Amino acid sequence: MIPKDQIEKLQNSVDIVDVIGERIDLKRSGSNYKARCPFHDEKTPSFMVSQTKQIYKCFGCGVSGDSINFVMSYDNLSYPDAIRHLAARYGVEIVEEYSGRSVDKSHDDRKELFRILNKYACDFFHENLLKEINAGTSEVAEYLKKRKMGIDLVKKFRLGFAPDNWNMLKLDNRFSDQTEDILIEAGLRKKNEKGNVYDQFRNRLMFPIFDTIGNVAAFSGRSLRDEVQPKYLNSPETAVYKKNEILYGLFQAMETIRKTREIILVEGNIDIITMHKFGFTSTVAICGTAFTENHARLIKRNCDKITILLDGDEAGKKSALKTAEILAEVGMVPGVVILPGASDPDSYLYSTGKEAMEKLLSCPLNIIDLVIQLHGGNKTTANEKAYLAKELIASISRIKDPVLLDVYSKEASEKSGVDLSIIKKEISNRSPDRSKKAKLSAETTLYCINPEDPVEFTVIYIMLTDESSRIKFISLLTADDFKNAEASKMFSSIYELYEEGEDIKLANILVDFDQKFKDFMIGFVFELEEAFFSVRNGEKDISPEKFEKAFGDSMKKIKLRNLGQKMNKLREELKYSDSSESQDEILKKMAALKTVQGELINGKN
Numbered sequence: 001m002i003p004k005d006q007i008e009k010l011q012n013s014v015d016i017v018d019v020i021g022e023r024i025d026l027k028r029s030g031s032n033y034k035a036r037c038p039f040h041d042e043k044t045p046s047f048m049v050s051q052t053k054q055i056y057k058c059f060g061c062g063v064s065g066d067s068i069n070f071v072m073s074y075d076n077l078s079y080p081d082a083i084r085h086l087a088a089r090y091g092v093e094i095v096e097e098y099s100g101r102s103v104d105k106s107h108d109d110r111k112e113l114f115r116i117l118n119k120y121a122c123d124f125f126h127e128n129l130l131k132e133i134n135a136g137t138s139e140v141a142e143y144l145k146k147r148k149m150g151i152d153l154v155k156k157f158r159l160g161f162a163p164d165n166w167n168m169l170k171l172d173n174r175f176s177d178q179t180e181d182i183l184i185e186a187g188l189r190k191k192n193e194k195g196n197v198y199d200q201f202r203n204r205l206m207f208p209i210f211d212t213i214g215n216v217a218a219f220s221g222r223s224l225r226d227e228v229q230p231k232y233l234n235s236p237e238t239a240v241y242k243k244n245e246i247l248y249g250l251f252q253a254m255e256t257i258r259k260t261r262e263i264i265l266v267e268g269n270i271d272i273i274t275m276h277k278f279g280f281t282s283t284v285a286i287c288g289t290a291f292t293e294n295h296a297r298l299i300k301r302n303c304d305k306i307t308i309l310l311d312g313d314e315a316g317k318k319s320a321l322k323t324a325e326i327l328a329e330v331g332m333v334p335g336v337v338i339l340p341g342a343s344d345p346d347s348y349l350y351s352t353g354k355e356a357m358e359k360l361l362s363c364p365l366n367i368i369d370l371v372i373q374l375h376g377g378n379k380t381t382a383n384e385k386a387y388l389a390k391e392l393i394a395s396i397s398r399i400k401d402p403v404l405l406d407v408y409s410k411e412a413s414e415k416s417g418v419d420l421s422i423i424k425k426e427i428s429n430r431s432p433d434r435s436k437k438a439k440l441s442a443e444t445t446l447y448c449i450n451p452e453d454p455v456e457f458t459v460i461y462i463m464l465t466d467e468s469s470r471i472k473f474i475s476l477l478t479a480d481d482f483k484n485a486e487a488s489k490m491f492s493s494i495y496e497l498y499e500e501g502e503d504i505k506l507a508n509i510l511v512d513f514d515q516k517f518k519d520f521m522i523g524f525v526f527e528l529e530e531a532f533f534s535v536r537n538g539e540k541d542i543s544p545e546k547f548e549k550a551f552g553d554s555m556k557k558i559k560l561r562n563l564g565q566k567m568n569k570l571r572e573e574l575k576y577s578d579s580s581e582s583q584d585e586i587l588k589k590m591a592a593l594k595t596v597q598g599e600l601i602n603g604k605n
């Protein structure tokens, strides 16, 4: 477990602008930073980052949070892993608490355990392979020789060898004290119908699959003989491995991708390794599954240019089109290279060399050309033209980016000979309505139910932002003055931090709240930020008068409201009072309240 004070320590040491700026392109915009949202498709930026408040919010799709939340979503990590990753990246030492060997392991502890077991398994397979290579004559060493995979590649991809044995892994001392259940759940052992348990991978060349930050998430094992099926045996999905959230080789390609912002996508594990060998070090592969929108988003987050490189057979072409369509759906402009004949990247590179591949990659097809090629080139008869036009419309109607859609519609019209207006009409008939904005108002209605709620949250905002107003509010209000439960809780947190002389930071205070409330509060803060700050020469200009006035206004509103509530209570008491003495008493109190009310409304006090 990571204690709260350690999370606060981390929040105080990292700057959200660095964390996000390292991953996407941030541009200064007035007092905030702006970017195109990495979590939804958009042309104009609606993703805002506030350096002063250390939070982000997308006004297009509604996501919001702090540095930790961003790393969780962007790098696909659990909350504790995101904290650990940030701490390691920025050199912040975090002391974790271990509750001993608890039987009821939490989900995150289990993930941690699986990563450790995968790391051990990766080492175990790798050590075995090095032994086999040194021995020189084994089947796997022969296989590597045949595939021309040298020791440098073996090391770069940490390739391994699963011995031809049912229990070798289990007998290794790194695994011997783990229960069978854990090893089965981690995907390293397997149980058959008879209840016998054995090593999942046997006599296979092992390809460890890393996540983006270098943890071993899973394995893909290739059989050494073609008659042994399946050719590739992959780990089952586990707590740390979701097939459609991982690309094989992305971790190894990341160094190049960060520089070039380009990715080449291939299909096979061997292809990717050969591509790297020939210098195409930004190559990644889909591992043993269909290409999904999650893969597409993972690619989009990491690069600006994507080239799909697939085999020249019918299956390769069809899968290229599907992949291109999914990439277009998330707003990318995929280029497609189909290899000639029946070659795959591996065989093509060995038979024709690096320059030929470079030449192919330099002139990829776009989606329209690909559809036309799939249908055997340009058509002459009316029927054929109409058919082709329909296929083109089906593919390009999946493009969500309006500019791209326009360009491709024109090209489709030219190449099919069908009038542009008809193509556009067909496309609009197919496009589903997309409105993502509803989410924002849903949060607001969730937390701003009563008319006075916005005032209370405004007070909280001022307390977070302006020190002199904060001190005044703390001296004049208590948590009970807030009728909204969340506002009251936030007030208490601010009060506590103030008493302890700690920094008062939104991110630290929000740690105690659930994500829905965080979303609401962060949106609220961004809105008020616009209202309270003016921007001059790109610098935030705090205007003390605005806070002074806001302080006065909100105090007045809260006091008036509380007076009104007291007044209502007295009225109730009056209704049920049975002695004239007590009635007099109540009426006196009410008169006094009225006076205070009048003074407040007329601006005294």
Ligand SMILES: [Zn+2]
Pocket: 037, 038, 039, 040, 047, 058, 059, 060, 061, 062, 063
């Ligand atoms: Zn968004």
